Amino acid sequence: MSTTPLKVLLVDDHAVVRQGLRAYLELQPGIEVCAEADSARQAAExxxxxxxxxxxxxxxxxxxxxxxxxxxxRSVSPRTRVLVLTSSLGLDDVQPAFDAGASGYQLKEIGGSELLDCLWRVARGERVLHPRLGASAPQPRTRNESPSSAVAALSAREREVLLLMAEGLSNTEIAERLQIGEATVKTHVGNVLGKLGLSDRTQAAVWAWRQGLAR
Incomplete structure (x- = not known):
């Protein structure tokens, strides 16, 4: 098993927030706070x-x-995943954050254990979204179909895959959960996005939450 720590960069213009996050994260096994920044320019550096x-x-x-x-x-370190941690409940900020390259969007109200879970999930390539935002986020545009007809267009397996995407599972994890091949999962994901008229997994997750399909 690798003993390489998860390296985390803290970006916040409030020093007290960075200090609090550093103090907490450095107590956690497998986490290393490698740097801090108080601006976008310094973050890139x-x-x-x-x-x-x-x-x-x-x-x-x-x-x-x-x-x-x-x-x-993301431009200077493409391998770095970005987890937005903010007090902003502005729903119009969520999709732009993902469009900018973020892999997760969480509110500062979450607890320490939830934050750790999000860090590790994002590092594994998953996308995470705070439930309060997912439940009330603007519904992505689909074709001119009612939600019920859009769901009806999905096969039973595609609906299963959609719900697991809404839980934030990766293709590998979905394959393990459903005991099918990862290539098959990719096909189902593509079918779900195509039938719902969506462009990515985040929109699919938000759509599922919005329709009350995911909890």
């Missing part, structure tokens, strides 16, 4: 220097915001 596994980024910052910080980080 630190990401280039330490090549973190995950960058924990506040959305609201002076000058350039967290969206720009996310773009800058």
């Amino acid at each position: 630190q990401a280039l220097r330490c090549q973190p596994d995950v960058a924990l980024v506040d959305l609201v910052m002076p000058d350039e915001d967290g969206l720009q910080a996310t773009r800058r980080i």
Whole structure:
């Protein structure tokens, strides 16, 4: 088993927030806070220097915001996953964050254990979204179909895959859960997105939450 720690970059313009996060994370086994930044520019510099596994980024910052910080980080360190951690409940910020390259969007109200879980999940390539946002996020556009007819267009297996995507499971995890091949999962994911008229897994998860299919 690898003993390489998960390297985390903290990006927040409030020093007290960074200090609190660092104090907590450095007590956790397998976590290393490799750098801190208080601006998008500094975030890019630190990401280039330490090549973190995950960058924990506040959305609201002076000058350039967290969206720009996310773009800058991803441009200099494409391997780095970005988890937005913010107090902003602005639903219009969620999709732009993912469009900018974020892999997760969480509110600062979450507990420490939830934050750790999100960090590890994002590092594994999963996407995470706070349940409060998922339940009330704007519904992605689909074709001119009612939600019921869109669901009816999915096969039983495709509905299973959709619900597991809404739980944040990766293709590998879905394959293990359903005991099918990963290539088959990819096919089902493509079918789900195509039938619902969506462009990515995040939109599919939000759609499932919006329709009350996922809990």
